Amino acid sequence: MARLGERLNLAVPEIAWGICSVVNETMAAAARVHIAEKGFDPRQFTLVATGGAGPVHAVDVARRLRMATVLCTLAAGAGSCLGLLAAPARAERSWSRRSLLSQVPWAEAASAIGALHAEAQRELAAAGVGNATTSWELALDMRYHGQSHNVVANLPLPPIEPSLQQRILEMFETRYRHLYGALVPGAEPQIVSWRLIGRSARAQRQFSWADGRSDRRRSEPRIRRIFIPRLGGFSEAPVYDRYALPPGTVLSGPLILEERESTVVVAEPARVTVLRDLTVRIDLQREGGDAQQH
Numbered sequence: 001m002a003r004l005g006e007r008l009n010l011a012v013p014e015i016a017w018g019i020c021s022v023v024n025e026t027m028a029a030a031a032r033v034h035i036a037e038k039g040f041d042p043r044q045f046t047l048v049a050t051g052g053a054g055p056v057h058a059v060d061v062a063r064r065l066r067m068a069t070v071l072c073t074l075a076a077g078a079g080s081c082l083g084l085l086a087a088p089a090r091a092e093r094s095w096s097r098r099s100l101l102s103q104v105p106w107a108e109a110a111s112a113i114g115a116l117h118a119e120a121q122r123e124l125a126a127a128g129v130g131n132a133t134t135s136w137e138l139a140l141d142m143r144y145h146g147q148s149h150n151v152v153a154n155l156p157l158p159p160i161e162p163s164l165q166q167r168i169l170e171m172f173e174t175r176y177r178h179l180y181g182a183l184v185p186g187a188e189p190q191i192v193s194w195r196l197i198g199r200s201a202r203a204q205r206q207f208s209w210a211d212g213r214s215d216r217r218r219s220e221p222r223i224r225r226i227f228i229p230r231l232g233g234f235s236e237a238p239v240y241d242r243y244a245l246p247p248g249t250v251l252s253g254p255l256i257l258e259e260r261e262s263t264v265v266v267a268e269p270a271r272v273t274v275l276r277d278l279t280v281r282i283d284l285q286r287e288g289g290d291a292q293q294h
Helices: 002-008 012-037 054-065 076-086 106-126 164-180
Strands: 047-049 069-072 090-100 134-144 151-156 189-200 222-228 233-241 250-258 263-274 280-284
Touching (some): 002 012, 054 076, 054 280, 106 189, 134 164, 151 164, 222 250
Parallel strands (some): 047 069
Antiparallel strands (some): 069 280, 134 151, 134 189, 222 233, 250 263
16 A cells, blocks of 8 residues: 555545545445435435444445435344344245236136245245245236336235236336336236245344353553544544443543444544444434434
8 A cells, every 4th residue: 555655645544534434435325326216315325334344334334325324234244144043034936927907817827936935934844934924926027018117016915806907007117116216007917927935024132142141341441542434644542452341331422432342433523322222323414513313
């Protein structure tokens, strides 16, 4: 970085922040596009940081997306493992059959979805999921005839019969209007594929440390200099042991929370709260100093 800085006439910290800034903007841009494709505004959401490096980048990514709140979960670096343990079992099957909604072969559709339902039930049963605790959903990939992009109409699995046509039309039009603001006059809705999704019931799970980390006594934070992007330079900030912060703790950023699985970097003015389940909630502040409202 020093060699690159010589070529660009920039100091090493400026080069390092430039690299980090490009990474953060790339992540923010990807999220911005994904959210827009779903017809939403990023400001409507809270950013949840997982992965070992997620809490390092999350606050700056949220700032770029104009999100008000960031949640850094317990053991973010082990999030994939915890998710695998906590996520409900799921089976998904699809049937590709393109047809105008007005010309759906309902008998054929009922037979195909029935066969997929039985197959998915067997898979979930093999995972120890009983049918009584399974919820079923029908997802239809649809578009207006002649278009190339699909929208998804979701509804709880109903009997597959002609009376379903009007309900599907209403779901499609609601979703299409949400995404694009208006319907296409005179165009015919078309089903491209049918998807059947079965999920086991969601279980509320509570994780805690098994090695006594959360029993540590809170100590005074260390103070060190960290890079503050809005200042374009370094400033002193407290560095806390996250494991020693009990639920209900309220702190003010800028600050850093250190833990074995990750590091939470709050280089912006913010209200930082440790929630009951040890999730860290970060409420970013406006330039005037008040926490943004979500």
